[in-house]
Amino acid sequence: MILEVAILDVKPGEEIAFERDFVIASKYISSIDGYISHSLSRCEEKTNRYILLAHWKDLKSHTENFRKSNQYLEWRRLLHHYYDPFPTVEHYSKVYENKIRA
Secondary structure (H helix, E strand, C coil), X not given: CEEEEEEEEECCCCHHHHHHXXXXXXXXXXXXXXXXEEEEEECCXXXXXXXXXEEECCHHXXXXXXXXXXXXXXXXXXXXXXXXXXXXXXXXXXXXXXXXXX
């Protein structure tokens, strides 16, 4: 499994519209073969900053299945105009995990 991480700096004053459009855009990413899950969290200290965490079956699922799809074109149309600067996206493989026992 691959974790995609993107820090999203949204133009100040556009946060509410961005969050609304993100919910709409989510149907496009979640329809891709190899997609597992994604979440969006808002920074407490800098309220126009968000972190997108997306889990994919493998790197190809994101870089090819999604980024080369018609769904990505819609995702881009809905969201990319909010970013300043444009985000850097990185991909991570899990090395270690510790879970608290219930």
